Amino acid sequence: MDIFDVAVIGAGPAGSMAAKYAAKAGACTILLEEHAAAGWPVQCAGLLGEQAMAESELSQGSHILRGMMGASVFSPGGQRMDFKAKSCKAWVVDRRLFDQALLGRAVQEGANLRLRAAVRQIRREKGTSVLTLGGGQEIYAKIVISAEGVSALLARRAGIAPPQMILSGAQVQVPFAVEDAEKVEVHLGAAPGLFAWVIPLDERTARIGLCARDQGCEHLRAFLKTDVIKKRLQGSPVALNVGGLPLGPPAATAVEGLLAVGDAAGQVKPTSGGGIYPGLVAAKIAGGVTAAAAMEGDFSAKRLMEYDRLWRAALGRELEIGMRANRMLGKMSDAELDELVGYLAGKPRLIKAIEEHGDIDRPSRLMGRMLRHLDWDAIRLARLLGYALG
Numbered sequence: 001m002d003i004f005d006v007a008v009i010g011a012g013p014a015g016s017m018a019a020k021y022a023a024k025a026g027a028c029t030i031l032l033e034e035h036a037a038a039g040w041p042v043q044c045a046g047l048l049g050e051q052a053m054a055e056s057e058l059s060q061g062s063h064i065l066r067g068m069m070g071a072s073v074f075s076p077g078g079q080r081m082d083f084k085a086k087s088c089k090a091w092v093v094d095r096r097l098f099d100q101a102l103l104g105r106a107v108q109e110g111a112n113l114r115l116r117a118a119v120r121q122i123r124r125e126k127g128t129s130v131l132t133l134g135g136g137q138e139i140y141a142k143i144v145i146s147a148e149g150v151s152a153l154l155a156r157r158a159g160i161a162p163p164q165m166i167l168s169g170a171q172v173q174v175p176f177a178v179e180d181a182e183k184v185e186v187h188l189g190a191a192p193g194l195f196a197w198v199i200p201l202d203e204r205t206a207r208i209g210l211c212a213r214d215q216g217c218e219h220l221r222a223f224l225k226t227d228v229i230k231k232r233l234q235g236s237p238v239a240l241n242v243g244g245l246p247l248g249p250p251a252a253t254a255v256e257g258l259l260a261v262g263d264a265a266g267q268v269k270p271t272s273g274g275g276i277y278p279g280l281v282a283a284k285i286a287g288g289v290t291a292a293a294a295m296e297g298d299f300s301a302k303r304l305m306e307y308d309r310l311w312r313a314a315l316g317r318e319l320e321i322g323m324r325a326n327r328m329l330g331k332m333s334d335a336e337l338d339e340l341v342g343y344l345a346g347k348p349r350l351i352k353a354i355e356e357h358g359d360i361d362r363p364s365r366l367m368g369r370m371l372r373h374l375d376w377d378a379i380r381l382a383r384l385l386g387y388a389l390g
């Protein structure tokens with residue numbers, strides 16, 4: 001009977017990166033993906049910040065569709081704020097090709113891959129995890145990494161609690177009169193829970209989507225009928241993506257013999273809904289810790305909680321601040337959002353700070369800098385930012 005050191009469930013970005021790092025650290029690793037290929041179905045807008053791109057270790061390749069240099073932020077009442085940096089601050093990727101490239105790197109590093117391998121059940125037997133696949137076959141592993149994505153059924157059954165909330169996401173790709181193909185549009189107030197976005201793919205096509213507390217498809221349908229969007233639609237949607245977005249990680253992301261990473265662990269930025277950056281950072285830690293623990297022969301919850309401590313040291317404060325900022329935006333009325341966007345739009349020094357230091361992966365740094373640029377009549381905004389930064 002072959003016993004793998006590490007079995008990773010799910011070949012999304014987090015799973016492939018965890019498998020790569022476990023294999024790189026010398027663990028005999030198997031990566032199990034239920035679909036026939038990685039990256040399908042797509043449930044993502046595919047926007048990656050500079051740090052996410054760096055963490056992916058894939059800063060070149062056909063998965064990169066175009067660079068983004070700035071954004072236009074719209075308030076519900078029609079205020080807008082524009083900023084554009086001198087260089088690319090984010091990239092739009094083809095998630096199918098991106099996920100496949102990450103998977104390729106895991107295999108190059110020595111991870112064994114099984115496609116069409118849906119894990120149905122995990123049981124612990126004499127200190128080993130027995131994973132039962134759809135066809136009944138069993139795989140044995142010392143430690144399991146659940147990178148199953150938002151549903152994370154197996155992680156939940158193993159005792160990892162669900163995230164604090166799951167937003168409902170929906171997106172279409174549509175022929176569209178794009179204003180500036182190097183700028184993302186953010187529409188505040190268009191979706192309770194987060195915001196709506198327009199991400200240009202070229203001058204005539206965009207991904208338009210949103211994440212809301214619930215009923216993402218209904219909110220998207222309504223958003224497509226708003227004046228600011230409707231008049232610019234130039235054809236019917238060609239693709240619809242829907243999916244859940246977990247916010248707020250559970251109190252513990254490791255139990256005996258298993259840990260969770262990526263969406264399965266609620267590692268998503270609450271300010272933007274981006275899960276790829278935190279998922280990749282945590283996955284590298286997960287790969288390293290599981291490889292070491294497997295070689296030591298210690299699969300206890302206490303040993304695996306090292307992963308929990310390390311990823312929280314790297315990301316915990318950022319996710320907490322993001323959660324407060326998300327709640328703050330969620331509480332603001334349309335009039336307050338108009339006031340906020342109008343205020344920011346009239347402050348060139350703030351816009352310059354955003355252009356120079358904007359970072360969608362680590363927004364707290366910019367929030368801290370913005371506090372320094374406020375004048376006395378901005379007490380209200382200072383209070384809001386102060387609340388978000390704790």
Ligand SMILES: Cc1cc2nc3c(=O)[nH]c(=O)nc-3n(C[C@H](O)[C@H](O)[C@H](O)COP(=O)(O)OP(=O)(O)OC[C@H]3O[C@@H](n4cnc5c(N)ncnc54)[C@H](O)[C@@H]3O)c2cc1C
Nearest residue numbers: 010012013014034045046047119149169243262263275276
């Ligand atoms: C509408 C929308 C837009 C988004 N836009 C962005 C964005 O622009 N930028 C960004 O950074 N993030 C974005 N996200 C979030 C991002 O898509 C996720 O955070 C990211 O995909 C999480 O990666 P993951 O590897 O944890 O999980 P996933 O990518 O969900 O991968 C999980 C994998 O596990 C497999 N799997 C599940 N169960 C089993 C099983 N039992 N056995 C075998 N395989 C299994 C699945 O088939 C899948 O391949 C968006 C999300 C939504 C919903």
